[in-house]
Amino acid sequence: MSVFDTLKERGYLAQVTHEEELKKALENEHVTFYMGFDPTADSLHVGHFLALMAMSHMQKAGHRPICLVGGGTGTVGDPSGRTDMRKMLTDEDIEHNCNCFKKQMERFIDFSEGKALIINNGEWLRKLNYIELLRDIGPHFSVNRMLAAECYKQRLERGLTFLEFNYMIMQAYDFMELNRRFGCVLELGGDDQWSNIIAGVELIRRKEAKPAYGMTFNLLTNSEGKKMGKTAKGALWLDPKKTSPYDFYQYWRNVSDGDVEKCLALLTFLPMDEVHRLGSLRDQQINEAKKVLAFEVTKLVHGEEEALKAQAAAQALFGGQGNLENAPTVLIKPEDIGKKLLDVLVEAKVFESKGAGRRLIAQNGVSIGDDKWTDVERVITAEDIEGDGMLVRKGKKKFYRLIKA
Missing domain, CATH: 3.40.50.620 (HUPs)
Incomplete structure (x- = not known):
């Protein structure tokens, strides 16, 4: 050929x-x-x-x-x-x-x-x-x-x-x-x-x-004809300082079912027989194809070590297995203790603005650990960030680990 x-x-x-x-x-x-x-x-x-x-x-x-x-x-x-x-x-x-x-x-x-x-x-x-x-x-x-x-x-x-x-x-x-x-x-x-x-x-x-x-x-578009590679934070960059390997991995892990086969064909070197096999999976099984896609693309862009770290972080956050070391992290400095949690998360760009954060909290869209965050006035305490720290979930698929700097 x-x-x-x-x-x-x-x-x-x-x-x-x-x-x-x-x-x-x-x-x-x-x-x-x-x-x-x-x-x-x-x-x-x-x-x-x-x-x-x-x-x-x-x-x-x-x-x-x-x-x-x-x-x-x-x-x-x-x-x-x-x-x-x-x-x-x-x-x-x-x-x-x-x-x-x-x-x-x-x-x-x-x-x-x-x-x-x-x-x-x-x-x-x-x-x-x-x-x-x-x-x-x-x-x-x-x-x-x-x-x-x-x-x-x-x-x-x-x-x-x-x-x-x-x-x-x-x-x-x-x-x-x-x-x-x-x-x-x-x-x-x-x-x-x-x-x-x-x-x-x-x-x-x-x-x-x-x-x-x-x-x-062909431009990289999804099944609706819209350009892929756009995130809430802007473009999906290849520089790990602009888009972390974890966020990069998660982008591909979360593509729509109908885009998996196209992305595997264009963005990996997997043989086409394997691309077609993975692309033909349906329902829950398609998630296995998405994991392969996310790992292969992240490996090509950031190297196998970073791809494995991103994979482990995703398993820890979503599968309840592994450790959280490689999850997106917000470092809490001594001067942050006593500050409003919302203010610190806005500074860390977890929320675009205080208004956006308040709206999502009011809609029960943010959790701290296993509990919904309801008190927008909540402040950070020293106990919050001891040990494994505080885990904040934004929506269904965004996790942030708050730990001591």
Whole structure:
């Protein structure tokens, strides 16, 4: 089975240019391909993880990945999928974020012995001469076609800046530059990047008279068509400081039944026979498939040790077995003794606000140990945090252990 068939079987593929040509190239050649990652934050998130999994499948099949970090494009911001303009980043922010990305990518891509490259497009984009770019590249872009692209339609209604309008040109230029420097012939991206990817493919074919291809992946959505990877605290980050391994594990443990098989196919390396077997489980048995999903995904992102800790914490909290050492913990300092419990939990971001905490308590949605929390004025005592500490349950699935700092 070729890697093209693997990606198709596992549910990655959305759209492909020159499909038969590309399939032959992937079967008969060692193809250099790339995917871009704009440094809009200091961590990759679960959407990037799906992309890195696809790149890993490609690399295991003998092809060479280029991870392109957007030190240049990050100064402009991609309008794709946006209804507002992205926040402008400083050069310092971009450099810091790019460095964070590199460390995380090394968990999924093998960069040894020239097997893969990490390149910053700031190397060439920041040196471009504007007049030369207009004369060299401008004639190959139709404004009418650009305005018809899906990535610009939403922004046109609210106002598309000239700055953002240049993003497609910059991304296409990236592809051409990587083609010239490294023989890169294939660009990968999420399906919201289709218009930008086509622009690069056509630019190379017209200007360089060389083969070039594009491939997009299905975005990670649930059975209702909504993007996955969003939590009450925001994005599901790959950085353990931004999303703890336990919270990461619990996210996948709690996906809906109808999304289990898709997530196993896209986000693990389990054989498809096993994916189908686990995905076919029903009723209570589907929980076993969810445990496998949560463990496998957490192991890939955070390592086996952290996955085992998260698994043990979940068993202790929900199954009444094991210890609570790895459960989400709130450290209570000496100065917290005598404070209102609600205030301390708001400071620890267990509740978004005091109002939100009061409402949930009034709805019998919070427990302390085995008892419902009813007294919003309750204060923390030294006895509360002795030994194993105090266990607070928020809703049905969120637990926090309050212990002495």
